[in-house]
Amino acid sequence: MHVRRLSLALAPALLAAAGCLHFDTLEEPVKIATHAQDWREAVIYQVLIDRFDDGDDGNNYLLDRENMARYHGGDWIGLENRLDYIQELGVNTLWISPVIKNIETDANVDGYHGYWAVDLTQPNAHFGNLDDLRSLVRAAHERDMLVVIDIVANHMGQLFFYDMNLNGVPDILLQGTGTRPQGTPVPPGFDQSGFTHITEYDPDFNPLGIQAFTSLGPAGPAPIVFPYDPKSGHVTPMPPIFQNPEIYNRRGRTFNYDDPQQLLTGDFPGGLKDVNTTRCDVKQAFVDSYARWIELTDADGFRIDTVKHVEREFWRYFTQRVRQRLAAQGKTQFFMFGEAFDGRDDLVGSFTKNDLPSDAELARENSCDDGPKLTGDQLDSAFYFPQHYQVFRDVFQDAASTDRIANLWANKTVNYGTVAPKDSAGIPPYKALVNFIDNHDVARFLYFARQRVDNDPAFAGKSLRDKELRLRAMLQNALLMLMTAEGVPCLYYGTELEYRGGNDPSNREDMWRPYPYLGESAAPPAFDTTGPTFVFTKKLIEYRKKLAALRRGDTKVVWSTTRTGDETDAGIFAFERAGGEAGNNYVLVVFNTNQNHDSRTQFDGATMTVSAPAGAVLVDVLGGNKKYTVGAGGVLDLTLPPVSGMLLVPQQDV
């Protein structure tokens, strides 16, 4: 004992003599606090960490920057190093890739995106360590920026395979001679087998659970095998509950998303193992695991992946327990928005509603723990996928009729929650939907817009530059919609630099390797802040910050049309943002989404009327501050060139 004391005394003395190793953020506990006030003030910037910037060579492991499906080296320090750039753009909220340890690689694809969890307790070392993550969050907060962490609760990574042929190794099975198409009846007199292709990591859904078989026939439920291969990151899942085969649904890959059973209990394509999220222990594990990351970092919200693949009861439990746990430590206004990759508005909205189950069901759900009684509260908001399809794709890319925008928005109060969940961010979900043009799961706006322009007869024979300038106009019109529509705008990194990649993973380009700007042939410097779309986006965000109506005003559509042809108002869409919590602030936004001709806010003798009083002078702050005077009765007849927009602000507010 005496010797031990001497040892303990000597050790610190030895280090103190020459200085200790010191982490910037780890040696003081993080005091979590509320940094958000009103999430409608937020302009989210979605960052795929691996692709944003490589700030730390120390975490570069097995990079392959020429392959879009492999790690490229971006990290949290890289993002922190670029906060000046982000702040210059004007966004004030960072949505970062999942932070937890992933399967390293599977089928020659890496877990660079972060959605292949293997250990919910450890950071993804490719992105940095906890010190780096804390440093990022702290640096963001010092700039009045918020940080949203991406999480997944539907599935884990490719943790195990189904040993369907009972040989103990993961196979890709090719069975049968293939002389008879699979599923077709055996012709009389023939006995050839069909051709079957099965991968034991990702077999098709079977409601009975994945079954084993041998050459002699069925052999019962297929055992699942957790391979142990540290090199590929197939290691012991953590926390320990995820080592228990019983917590997985083990039914194989979802292929029919309209089948509720497949949707909720099937593995996510790619061999991502579906977790039984109706189990109490699973619910608690996810709450503990993910709330801990907020407690460790003081981040401000969750973007939640694949919510439609998880039961409502899970979301009730998860969202309420997370809010309660964080609020007890001083963090309120915690924002959780979910991703349902689906165009059905009612489905997407259903996760934001107060969804109170039957008393019996609620009692069962409440039996999980002794916490406050669960209510019907779910998510604070949703990723507004229906708008992505019906507005940004159909109208702003494909010039479909603008009435679909009005119709979609008109259903917000029907399809989305209208009451803020208790202890939540405090805003009714329908007023805080997260608007986006594109994201990491869909092709970038410019990718399909280019196809549209290339196929447009009006552009036949036009130069590449002419086409690309049209593309820019289309993108900037979409950006005007993004930054002025009610809700929380979310900008996918690179959009401001006119990135134009196709579907995943082509849409996950490196920020340090920009494209040439549209109409040009040489690429600008990385993180350039002088490009036309960067400047345009920055300007929009400045107006959004300046004009309360754009953040908190109610929405009133004052013109939409079913017409898309030669009609005078084809492509016109106009809405006002005013009232609500915006005081007297007023903004009118007008678009011409028609791609062929000028259009005006007038058709067949009817002219657009607005709420601004007669005689009011509105200034188009995006159009050289050109002034327009509201006529008697609020009439305002505007003519817009094809693919253009106006942001009209009362003269006194400019």
Add this chain to the structure above:
Amino acid sequence: MRRDLRPLLSLAVAFLGAAVSPAAAAQSPAAPPTTSQPTASTPPVTPAETEPAPEDSSAVGPEAPPDAVPATTAAPPPEAPPPTPVPEPKPTKPAAPHPHDPNSPPGLADGFHFGSYGRVIAGGDSTGRAGRNGDIVARGSRLDEANYAELELRREDYWKSTGAYTRIVATTAFATPIFHYNGQFSAALAIRNLYLEVRNAGVKGLSFWAGSRMYRGDDIYLLDFWPLDNLNTIGGGVGYTFKTGTELKFHAGLNQPTDPYYRQTILRPPAYNQFGAAEVAILDRQKLVSSIKLSHVWPVGESGGVKGILYGELHYVPEGQREVESKVYESVPRDKGFVGGAQVGAFTGKRSTYVNLTARFASGLAAYGELNAPRQLRPDRLTTGAYELLVTLSGNWERGPFGLLMGSYYRQFRNASRSLDWDDLNEGIVIVRPQVWFAKIAGVAFEASYQAQQRGVATEDAPNLFKPVFAQMGRFGLIPFITPGGPGAFQRPHIRLIYLLTVRDAATRSFYPADDVFARRGVDHFIGVGAEWWFGSTSYFR
């Protein structure tokens, strides 16, 4: 002016011995012994990690063990604490060394010589597992070091017409494993020295050399460590010994460690429509390493002295380019690094008693060591910001049948990347080896070391409160030996038995991979038998 430093040295050694022993003894959170093998990689330490040599201490040289003969007339090792100011090598055939003192420098210009260093050990842990280095610090106890041997062939000539003399040195080195261990008829063989040195080249005291050379100064025997200067390059140097005994050395050399940082080859079609593919070096840059060293010895008393050294290095790689995908190139920037260091030592000139204190700071490219490629760079691919700070203290004291050998260092290493990570560390060790000789031919040594290390990894000390992991380890060895050459800490050869007890704390165990036996054992026992020798090699004199 002359002072007897022996009391001071004794005091220093006694203090260090007292400070270390209890600390080392404190490590014993017992853990159940298990089985398995692993590796806790250690980052580069100033001498290249792959560089396996060991060897003598600064006290070796003309200063002889009690019953050895006096030094020959050959140039005494400037790195060693010589008993007198450095004498000139005499351009005549020197007196033959004492037949019983194979470690004394051989005479010059007397033809072919053979020298060697070697250590061979057979041993394992108490469960029969193969032994392996159990230290957590980069340079720790060498009792469980792997086998290694150098065979040196040397030609010495005196050229009467010019008054110069020359030395051609060829040293081959063998690393483990050995055929009799694994049955593989092969060897890990390296050519280390391969150089020609000319002394009194036109001007008395002026020397030149060129070739491949282990170029280094004083070591810490117990740690197998040359803390101030240890370079391995192919190049050349010039030295001049002033009449005052002050010596100035300059050297410049090249190397190209096998690493994509230095060299990238690509397959290209051969010229003139020839078949096949030719390998073309797209990136092919070498590292220039140059050093300058100024040393002087001030005599104290009859045989003692104080030695001072100022030392510096420059490391430089030119810019280049490499192919990142077919016909797409990226440039790699030039980079550089510097070393500044100093050593002060004192010796009694009797029985190898000495003490050396060194301090060394390496920055940028030089911080990564001389045979390493830098890792974990800044975003601009430079090593700026990387550094290594090293402070060492070592010494030896002998009186009567007793001796006390010690070594210690503290080291900080930070790579160039901003974030702290596994390779960023602070570490230190204090190691002492008291020994007693009896019957002139035998002895027993005890060795105790305390080592501690912090790496750039943290553990959750309390909820939401993290601290750098602080690992501590103690090692205790018992080494009975036979010393045919008689007593003396640096007297070799030895045949010895080794028992080494290792005590690891939980933090130390956490540094090893899962299921590594070192990750599971709090206490370990190593038992071995081995031999160590050195004689007549330029590794011990220059």
